[in-house]
């Protein structure tokens with residue numbers, strides 16, 4: 148059954164109910180089923196959901212949270228949002244050539260992100276030729292030929308950028324980076340540049356590895372888990388089941404967040420009968436309602452309190468043996484903390500009380516095994532890398548790294564964002580990887596580092612990048628400073644997107660633009676060598692396979708690997724001896740090569756298909772810290788905080804419960820009690836009073852930044868909300884327009900999406916409000 152394209156939803160029926168104090172339970176399951184059934188038939192829904200996260204089934208295309216051991220998986224091993232994500236892909240709606248005849252590119256550019264996504268799956272390759280305002284059908288051969296010609300006509304390979312979003316599987320990612328490097332560039336920007344780049348930078352520097360070292364079992368066995376800057380109830384829902392298990396074993400959890408997120412407060416597990424009725428489990432034993440950007444100050448104060456506790460009781464607080472044998476620069480760090488932490492600054496930066504921070508110290512002192520989890524609330528701040536380094540300092544002090552039940556846990560976003568990096572999607576892969584790649588395929592990979600996401604946009608703006616290819620993702624909505632990014636992309640000579648669904652990036656075109664429609668993860672992938680599967684790596688470094696089950700959305704779809712292999716062959720000919728055709732026919736041959744290039748992947752093909760897959764070793768768990776000096780490093784980090792001038796607020800741009808990154812599924816945010824509109828901004832009642840504004844007023848959000856460009860997001864409804872004082876929250880991507888391209892984290896170059904100083908300007912009666 149083909150469904151009609153959906154109509155543009157109405158945006159002005161805002162309905163506010165009190166924020167929820169618990170997450171999941173029966174309503175969550177009901178919501179997922181409602182959404183799924185609106186998109187697909189009941190049979191389809193059953194087929195996708197029963198295969199989700201099962202051995203031999205489909206890896207959930209949602210977040211990167213790991214699956215339990217094969218033997219302990221539930222029959223419904225997915226969350227409400229995982230069900231929504233997979234059914235968003237399995238929709239029976241279709242975008243056809245007829246659709247593009249009816250809608251010009253300009254018209255599509257005026258549609259909302261929600262509407263574009265609701266039109267359904269892309270079905271045929273399409274081209275927008277120079278001077279035209281319509282996409283028209285094109286054959287695969289001609290489409291890939293156009294791209295290959297454009298690539299060959301560039302003055303330098305560095306005029307091309309190849310973007311990856313973290314849904315791409317290992318095989319496609321490996322082929323893409325190989326193609327880019329064989330072509331001659333390291334310009335491999337990815338979504339990770341906007342996501343956990345700060346985590347990778349800080350962990351790599353201090354521990355010698357950019358990944359977290361914690362497993363699900365460590366989460367279960369921790370005495371104490373700190374959760375900073377993360378909203379697992381919406382963004383990693385099955386993490387709540389793991390936290391429930393931690394609690395059952397007597398562990399404690401402290402939530403550190405400007406918002407009292409429902410999932411952190413109380414959880415009703417829909418997979419357990421007792422979770423469906425009753426009050427569920429209280430997740431957070433303590434909640435520190437921190438101000439945006441205050442985490443560095445909090446961690447430094449906590450580290451000072453630990454040093455002072457050690458002074459009071461020498462030998463009882465710090466793990467001296469661990470510090471002496473496994474770390475470097477402890478004294479410099481301790482001296483720095485003692486001489487720089489100022490309590491007035493800490494209290495101002497965090498908005499917390501000293502008593503609250505001392506409570507946290509006591510919780511730490513009462514715990515042998517501590518895990519620290521974090522996500523975007525930390526990574527998307529100017530001082531993100533310093534903050535995460537300070538987490539490492541904190542963990543090192545009591546030897547909470549490399550032992551069971553303890554360690555750093557950056558909770559990754561996209562289901563395979565970590566795997567894509569392991570496969571070489573990074574503009575600055577280490578030399579060891581480049582050498583192995585060059586040796587395996589007998590070529591000289593380019594030595595110079597490439598451009599990341601923000602630098603690629605800068606290069607587009609000044610004409611240094613002329614070609615853009617996106618493997619999944621929605622570049623113009625994921626990136627900051629929307630009109631600036633759009634201008635950059637429009638300056639390209641050719642833009643091409645390998646996508647499953649229509650999104651805004653398809654409407655922001657270079658002279659020539661191509662839509663290359665591809666198979667989703669839920670679909671059967673049949674190649675010359677038979678039925679294929681792909682592999683992915685979760686947030687805890689477990690690598691496993693994913694097998695598509697559904698019939699493809701259209702007969703004309705090609706797999707990501709097929710598109711990239713054919714494009715590489717057409718562009719490079721036999722310039723580099725890579726068996727592209729063999730890769731396309733049998734992904735096992737790609738995995739054989741990966742096994743020879745990437746450490747930890749020996750015997751990849753056999754191990755990937757074992758139930759549950761295999762775990763990549765993390766040296767930290769063997770007590771090895773592969774930094775330059777072979778030890779974990781304590782670091783000294785300068786105090787920094789987010790300060791808003793009088794009459795201003797700091798804004799974070801975040802996700803609702805009902806969206807997948809740049810794609811809203813509905814206009815609701817159920818756990819926060821917001822229904823019917825995404826153009827809202829959450830502000831504390833005390834700030835509303837101080838600003839002379841009221842709940843329900845309409846305002847523009849205007850960025851305060853040191854250049855002359857006016858950045859304004861128009862027509863937002865104020866919602867009085869219990870967020871930290873001085874801190875506002877509004878949804879991404881509608882507010883990306885407010886984040887200046889140059890407002891980035893030190894070291895990692897990640898846009899500061901969680902720390903933008905704004906003012907609220909009341910909208911005069913009668914002014915028109917855009918959608």
Ligand SMILES: Nc1nc2c(c(=O)[nH]1)N[C@H]1C(S)=C(S)[C@@H](COP(=O)(O)OP(=O)(O)OC[C@H]3O[C@@H](n4cnc5c(=O)[nH]c(N)nc54)[C@H](O)[C@@H]3O)O[C@H]1N2
Nearest residue numbers: 376377378382403439440522523524560561801802807808
């Ligand atoms: N359903 C769903 N799941 C997803 C995604 C999705 O869009 N939808 N996206 C996926 C991706 S790619 C990612 S990266 C993850 C993102 O997962 P999250 O990081 O949980 O996502 P955000 O909505 O950006 O939420 C940031 C959280 O940090 C808090 N926060 C903001 N600033 C600060 C701060 O300065 N300090 C502290 N302590 N807290 C702060 C916010 O209040 C919020 O709770 O989720 C993944 N999972």
Ligand SMILES: Nc1nc2c(c(=O)[nH]1)N[C@H]1C(S)=C(S)[C@@H](COP(=O)(O)OP(=O)(O)OC[C@H]3O[C@@H](n4cnc5c(=O)[nH]c(N)nc54)[C@H](O)[C@@H]3O)O[C@H]1N2
Nearest residue numbers: 312342619620621625645646647648650800808809879900
């Ligand atoms: N202001 C602000 N900006 C942010 C953030 C924020 O919190 N605030 N978060 C940042 C973060 S953490 C991230 S990860 C980025 C996300 O940025 P991206 O990863 O670029 O964006 P997504 O929304 O995940 O991309 C969705 C699109 O991917 C395509 N797609 C989906 N599945 C597949 C598939 O299997 N194959 C292919 N080829 N295509 C597919 C579909 O066409 C869909 O429209 O955004 C970042 N931007």
Ligand code: SF4
Nearest residue numbers: 207209210226229385
């Ligand atoms: S927690 Fe993440 S990976 Fe697991 S089912 Fe939900 S969205 Fe999918």
Ligand SMILES: [Mo]
Nearest residue numbers: 342343560561
């Ligand atoms: Mo992300």
